[in-house]
Amino acid sequence: MSDLVMGTLEGFPSSREKAMINKLLIVEVPVSSMKRAIEFYAGQLGFFIDLKKNPPSIWEDSREVFMYPAEGIKIMLWQTEGTERLGFTRDGKPHHFLILEIVESAEVVRNKLMENGVKVGEISGEIADMGGCGRAFDVWDPDGNILRLCYRPS
Structure with a gap:
């Protein structure tokens, strides 16, 4: 590099x-x-x-x-x-503050989190294909901090 x-x-x-x-x-x-x-x-x-x-x-x-x-x-x-939280507004919508790489497919992780009652949001209606960044979706922690979870297969 x-x-x-x-x-x-x-x-x-x-x-x-x-x-x-x-x-x-x-x-x-x-x-x-x-x-x-x-x-x-x-x-x-x-x-x-x-x-x-x-x-x-x-x-x-x-x-x-x-x-x-x-x-x-x-x-x-x-x-x-x-009550301050991390994040900002982009295109009039709350936006994530942290991007995390996950080790299992986005679908598997998203389903597990939803089954456990975690607030899960979609970027464009479903898990989004982010090109070279993989497949991604957003989750909210219990305080409203927004995180983006990305899966990039090897």
Whole structure:
């Protein structure tokens, strides 16, 4: 892979070596109930928890819990008093804030989540073909944060 990031644009880094930011470490997700959020992110989506750092005995009282995917960037659930959530509006509709790659087909995962009562939305009426990004659909966590789940077969 080339180290070229942006080509040559005066005043901006043009290579990875010149970039000030090395990598994205954590995405913080605001939640209103830590227990409910853990049940969703670990129980429904399959994130895992480092039990040495976050033993179950602290879940009710903790304001932050780290959640890990099989690989990639971890998320930190952050219990807030406010109602602010991650996301934005695009074309007049709420839009996802996080894109997650799933390990089973979009149909299998979508059906499992729906059977478990997770709010599942479609991008265009059904699971959407996103070209090189695979097949995708959106889900809502218990606090209304929108996530896009994508399946890209090998």
